[in-house]
Amino acid sequence: xxxVVQSPLSLVVHEGDTVTLNCSYxxxxxxxxxxxxxxxxxxxxLFMLTSSGIEKKSGRLSSILDKKELFSILNITATxxxxxxxxxxxxxxxxxxxxxxxxxxxxx
Amino acid sequence: xAVVSQHPSRVICKSGTSVKIECRSLDFQATTMFWYRQFPxxxxxxxxxxxxxxxxxxxxxxxxxxxxINHASLTLSTLTVTxxxxxxxxxxxxxxxxxxxxxAFFGQGTRLTVV
Numbered sequence: 001x002x003x004v005v006q007s008p009l010s011l012v013v014h015e016g017d018t019v020t021l022n023c024s025y026x027x028x029x030x031x032x033x034x035x036x037x038x039x040x041x042x043x044x045x046l047f048m049l050t051s052s053g054i055e056k057k058s059g060r061l062s063s064i065l066d067k068k069e070l071f072s073i074l075n076i077t078a079t080x081x082x083x084x085x086x087x088x089x090x091x092x093x094x095x096x097x098x099x100x101x102x103x104x105x106x107x108x
Numbered sequence: 109x110a111v112v113s114q115h116p117s118r119v120i121c122k123s124g125t126s127v128k129i130e131c132r133s134l135d136f137q138a139t140t141m142f143w144y145r146q147f148p149x150x151x152x153x154x155x156x157x158x159x160x161x162x163x164x165x166x167x168x169x170x171x172x173x174x175x176x177i178n179h180a181s182l183t184l185s186t187l188t189v190t191x192x193x194x195x196x197x198x199x200x201x202x203x204x205x206x207x208x209x210x211x212a213f214f215g216q217g218t219r220l221t222v223v
Contacts, residue, residue: 034212042114042201042217043152088151095142096203096212098152 002027004091006099014107017079021102023089024071031092033065033072038086038101046074046087079106111135114202114215121192121222129187129218131202137182138204142212143175146199155200158185192222 003026013019025033032050036043047056049065049072056063060079065072076083084106089099111134121127131141139160144152156177157165164177174196176188189196201217 042214045213090152090212092205092212095154095157097154098144100151103149 002091002097004089004097004099006087006089006102008102009100010103010105012105012107013079015080017106018075018077019079019104021074021076021087021089021104022071023073023099025089025091025097025099026070027091027097030067034090034092034096035063035072035074036088036090038088043088076104079104081106081108112138112202112204112213112215114218116218117216118219119221121220123193123222124191126188126190127192127220129189129200129202129220131185131187131204131215133183133204133206133213136204136206138185138206139182141179141185141202141204143177143185143187144201144203146201146217152201155187158187158202160185189220192220194222196220197222 005024007022032048034048035046037046047063052067060077063074086101086103088101090096113132113134115130119127141158143155145155146152154167155170158177158179160179160182166172174190179185199217199219202215203212205212
């Protein structure tokens, strides 16, 4: 059975802090690992990772995948209150399997 | 990016009635679509995989007679919640992969409230 585990479950930081979110997985037929941000409605896409060791960046967000150790991290630097959301990691094999999410709260 | 449109975004229905939710891929063909359910403060749980032209594949614990899925064309999948009960109240989201090496695109989600 495919399994995706995210940690921490929740996190409270102050603006300007840097956070690292973790995602580990066990899936058959790995195709890709995806990160999403979910606020009040449907998740919005952040990154798709398919190769180990190649960092993807978008502004203050970055992510990297380790296919040997079966995990990925999502970094957010200089956090802002608008970063408050649930961050979901999903691994695509034959279907997308989601982790439980990390609930991030950024305080002013 | 690709667009997946889900309708309605919000629906309130009475117990015992049926509700149909539509998921359309607007600018690509999706032979496979996925239906997820999300309870408050929980992650997305895969309910079923919708396959164009064939029967849906349901995850363990999901009643196929209660959650009817039809994927009649390459751009449309529907989820019908039959004989809805208050415990069916939830957020339902569909998604589809645009291509083999692409990310999954999500519909806007449907918040179902059964009263």
